[in-house]
Amino acid sequence: MIEMLAQIDGTSKGRPFVAGIVLWDDIVIEAAPILKFMAKGKWTRQQVRSFVGQKRWKISVVHQLERERPAWWRKPVPTKSPT
Numbered sequence: 636m637i638e639m640l641a642q643i644d645g646t647s648k649g650r651p652f653v654a655g656i657v658l659w660d661d662i663v664i665e666a667a668p669i670l671k672f673m674a675k676g677k678w679t680r681q682q683v684r685s686f687v688g689q690k691r692w693k694i695s696v697v698h699q700l701e702r703e704r705p706a707w708w709r710k711p712v713p714t715k716s717p718t
Contacts (some may be wrong), residue, residue: 636660636704641683643670645692655697656683 639658646652647669654667661680663673673683687694 636702638700638702639680639696640698641694642697643687643692643694645687645690658683 636659639661641656641658643654643656644651645654652669654669656663656667656670656673657665658680663676663678663680663683666672666674673686678686684694
């Protein structure tokens, strides 16, 4: 399984922010409070990239590693992103 930490830089309500998300096998499993909807909706990497692009934010991979899949982890079915 690939675990990735990504950083998103953007502006929300006129204020700049920097926030992080954690993806397992290209599914968001954890997110900073301002991006919690991505984790709750189990967004895919592609959904995140599309949304970040629409908002004109920037995203970058901070760290990536390959690790064993936890016994309890099942890849969830992603939900639709709000447009």
